Amino acid sequence: MDLGLNGKTAFVAGASSGLGRAIAKELLQEGCRVAICSRRQDRIHDAALWLREVTGCAVDHILPLVCDVTKEQDIRHAIDKTIKAFGGLNLLVTNAGGPPTGLIDDLDAKTWRSALELNLISTINMCRIALPALRVSAANHASILMVSSLSAKQPITSLYLSNVSRAGVQGFAKGLSEEIGPEGITVNTILPGYTKTDRLSHLSESLNAQTGTPIDEIEAGWAASSALKRIGTEDEFAAAATFLLSARASFITGQAVVVDGGAVKSIL
Numbered sequence: 001m002d003l004g005l006n007g008k009t010a011f012v013a014g015a016s017s018g019l020g021r022a023i024a025k026e027l028l029q030e031g032c033r034v035a036i037c038s039r040r041q042d043r044i045h046d047a048a049l050w051l052r053e054v055t056g057c058a059v060d061h062i063l064p065l066v067c068d069v070t071k072e073q074d075i076r077h078a079i080d081k082t083i084k085a086f087g088g089l090n091l092l093v094t095n096a097g098g099p100p101t102g103l104i105d106d107l108d109a110k111t112w113r114s115a116l117e118l119n120l121i122s123t124i125n126m127c128r129i130a131l132p133a134l135r136v137s138a139a140n141h142a143s144i145l146m147v148s149s150l151s152a153k154q155p156i157t158s159l160y161l162s163n164v165s166r167a168g169v170q171g172f173a174k175g176l177s178e179e180i181g182p183e184g185i186t187v188n189t190i191l192p193g194y195t196k197t198d199r200l201s202h203l204s205e206s207l208n209a210q211t212g213t214p215i216d217e218i219e220a221g222w223a224a225s226s227a228l229k230r231i232g233t234e235d236e237f238a239a240a241a242t243f244l245l246s247a248r249a250s251f252i253t254g255q256a257v258v259v260d261g262g263a264v265k266s267i268l
């Protein structure tokens with residue numbers, strides 16, 4: 001299937017590793033020009049080098065940018081640089097790191113605010129700031145994909161911060177899809193289940209420190225919670241994300257697509 005992504009331009013946030021970098025890889029392989037961002041210069045430059053190597057893309061197809069998505073000014077600069085380098089923007093992927101674990105007595109107001117800044121406010125700001133450029137591209141395909149979490153559908157004990165901020169993302173995405181649907185821009189969320197990345201390793205280490213449960217037992221429990229009885233890979237996640245961003249998904253909007261090997265147990 002030709003996804004119709006050849007020659008399109010994309011901004012992928014939180015892309016020095018993990019799910020963001022995997023989406024960037026797929027988009028490059030489809031012929032997109034892709035701006036990738038993260039907070040740390042060394043990591044985002046290493047990611048750009050790695051992406052060039054594995055995809056064989058032209059040097060000017062990948063633009064590494066330092067941008068902390070919790071800072072509005074950083075987002076403005078990064079989106080501006082992307083538009084200047086690529087001449088426009090078709091695809092926006094909102095993404096960042098995940099919040100810490102903790103139960104109700106572990107989390108103070110400052111920690112709650114930081115988590116909402118990291119996963120909810122950053123998403124809203126990226127969409128607000130990129131929207132004018134996406135509107136210009138709409139006749140030639142424009143799409144927004146927000147990386148959320150399975151915790152938006154099935155809250156995870158000890159991941160309160162994720163459960164709450166992702167619920168906000170889902171509400172924002174649905175409203176935005178209604179508002180800008182008439183302009184031809186699709187808006188979807190993608191909800192990863194347990195997927196092997198740095199984030200998942202940090203999560204198991206943190207739970208191990210809090211509960212004493214061995215890391216391999218924690219990971220075996222995650223695998224067992226899915227219908228497929230395993231943890232997912234970045235590439236499996238990125239394939240679904242790339243389809244949702246593609247021209248072939250042009251009648252899919254306002255949807256929350258779970259990529260979790262069947263871990264969420266609800267029928268719908």
Ligand SMILES: NC(=O)c1ccc[n+]([C@@H]2O[C@H](COP(=O)([O-])OP(=O)(O)OC[C@H]3O[C@@H](n4cnc5c(N)ncnc54)[C@H](OP(=O)(O)O)[C@@H]3O)[C@@H](O)[C@H]2O)c1
Nearest residue numbers: 014016017018019038039040068069097098149195197199
């Ligand atoms: N992997 C899973 O199993 C899973 C499951 C459900 C939900 N999720 C969610 O999916 C998202 C991505 O997860 P992942 O597994 O890919 O995590 P990851 O491997 O830790 O990657 C996170 C990426 O985001 C960047 N980042 C972190 N904070 C940022 C900020 N403030 N501004 C810009 N970039 C930032 C990191 O780079 P720098 O450090 O260089 O900034 C890194 O490139 C997270 O929100 C996570 O909670 C993941």
